[in-house]
Amino acid sequence: MTEKKTATYVQKMPASWWLRNPRYLAYMLRELSSIFILVYILTFLVQILLLRDRNAYDAFLAIVESPFFVAFTAVAFAFAVYHGVTWWGLTSKVLQISFRGKTVPPALVLLGAIMMWAVVSFLVYLLLFRGV
Amino acid sequence: MALEIVLLVKRFRPELSKEPFYQEYQIPYTEDMVVLDALNYINDEVDSTLAHRWSCRMGICGSCGAMINGTPRLACATFLRQLTRGIVEVEPLDHFPVIKDLVVDMEDFMQKLAEVMPWLIREKIKPLDRGEYFQTPGQIRLYGQQSMCINCLICYSACPVYGLDSEFLGPAAIALAYRYNMDSRDQGREKRLSRLVGKSGVWDCTYVGECSVVCPKDVDPAGAIQRLKFPGSLHVLKTLLPRL
Numbered sequence: 001m002t003e004k005k006t007a008t009y010v011q012k013m014p015a016s017w018w019l020r021n022p023r024y025l026a027y028m029l030r031e032l033s034s035i036f037i038l039v040y041i042l043t044f045l046v047q048i049l050l051l052r053d054r055n056a057y058d059a060f061l062a063i064v065e066s067p068f069f070v071a072f073t074a075v076a077f078a079f080a081v082y083h084g085v086t087w088w089g090l091t092s093k094v095l096q097i098s099f100r101g102k103t104v105p106p107a108l109v110l111l112g113a114i115m116m117w118a119v120v121s122f123l124v125y126l127l128l129f130r131g132v
Numbered sequence: 133m134a135l136e137i138v139l140l141v142k143r144f145r146p147e148l149s150k151e152p153f154y155q156e157y158q159i160p161y162t163e164d165m166v167v168l169d170a171l172n173y174i175n176d177e178v179d180s181t182l183a184h185r186w187s188c189r190m191g192i193c194g195s196c197g198a199m200i201n202g203t204p205r206l207a208c209a210t211f212l213r214q215l216t217r218g219i220v221e222v223e224p225l226d227h228f229p230v231i232k233d234l235v236v237d238m239e240d241f242m243q244k245l246a247e248v249m250p251w252l253i254r255e256k257i258k259p260l261d262r263g264e265y266f267q268t269p270g271q272i273r274l275y276g277q278q279s280m281c282i283n284c285l286i287c288y289s290a291c292p293v294y295g296l297d298s299e300f301l302g303p304a305a306i307a308l309a310y311r312y313n314m315d316s317r318d319q320g321r322e323k324r325l326s327r328l329v330g331k332s333g334v335w336d337c338t339y340v341g342e343c344s345v346v347c348p349k350d351v352d353p354a355g356a357i358q359r360l361k362f363p364g365s366l367h368v369l370k371t372l373l374p375r376l
Contacts, residue, residue: 007146008229008237013295020202024292027340090339094358101270 030086033079040076088113137161137212139170141182142199142223144230152230155179156219161212167222168196168207171234184234191348194284198234199223204289206348226289227298241285244301247327248309253320265317278311278356280349287343287353299332303343303353306334310356313363325360325367334360 018028043064050057063069092110096103136158144152157174171184187193189208196207201221212220228236258265287303294300309324328334337357344354 007150008231009144009146009150009152010229011224011226013227013292017292017295021342023342023345024340027338027342031338090341090358093344093352094355096359 026086029079030083033083036072036076036079037083040073040080084117085114088117135161137165137170138219139174140219140221141171141174141233142221143182143233144224145181145232163213165212166208167198167200167205167210167212167220170212170220171196171207171222182234183232192282194282197225197284197286197289199226199289204286204346206284206286209348225285227291227295228285228288236285238285240298241283241288241302241305244305245283245308248301248305248312248324249320249327250305250308250312252312252315252318253323254317255319267316271316274316275311275314278307278314278351278353281308281311281351281353282349284348286346286348287351290342290346292340292342293336293338297332297336300336301328301333303337303357304351306337306360307351307353307356310360313360321363322367322370325364326371328360329364329368334364 018024047057047060047064050060064073088110092106092113095109097109098104137160139157139159141155141157142152143155157170157178159170159173159178161170168186168189171182172186175182175184184198184207185195186208187195191206191209194206197204198207199205199222200207200210201215202223204225207222222234224230224234224236228238228240231237281304283304285304287307288294291300291303294302306328309328312318313321313324334357337354339354339358341354344352347353
């Protein structure tokens, strides 16, 4: 092969690329959601660790019951739901479930997955708060 | 009075300047014009120095991809009347080095395409007199969608992962690997998977999904990449535990 001598102009991606269209933004929010979920899980783990020490646990409760932390938890919850819904949205497109030789439409797979998710969430709720 | 339209074209003329610049063209407009017609009009009637690739004019050859109003699309399949903005902006495909005006350097993709071996691999080739390899319609359906790829590179322009790191094998090459891996006549699955699970392969994809949105042939590269992650994991397991 002959060596290329053509001058080329290299296009660089701007740092603001994710603002270019709503789908890129939705993707970035999905990525960002993991940070909120991580912080929430870490706090939860700390809470479990502190169960051994009554005083430390009470002090910790005072922190998580502060308005700031309640607001953070609400945002983290919203992000967790967003992450879950979009994750199932994407997964439903990837899963190719065949039924009687035909592929089940992604929208139907998504519906099934969300319903299953809701049922499991309800069971967890019963287990934790109703002591079933 | 005849209708007119304004095209703002990003130009790069290495013989004149190291930097690209924008040039405005005001040309006659008709309802049935696609962006490619406008570019051809400019080239034929207004400014013959404007360079752009095209061939079939009907969404088959995959030559005329460009950023049209910021979205990668085929110029031949984009009607001017579909574009809402007053001025139509046409730029070379994102993420590729520009050779001249709207002409980008495709070499990187061509190399990657060869790496995934987009052809039927047989352990032993059947002699011609033994006839063809038969497939049922169901077997064809497994890869039919991905076989529609026309290598137009529009998916690469939409992929921020490729934009940030051009080492990434990218949507079309992996979709074509999927197409051959799903083909009942092929026996090169593991060979391709070795490349796909390697450096800058399927695991680099974070499923932005934009490649599948912009694909003019509805190939769904994003879906194909995710579907390869499971056989890819099995392949890695097999190499770690050769006797499995």
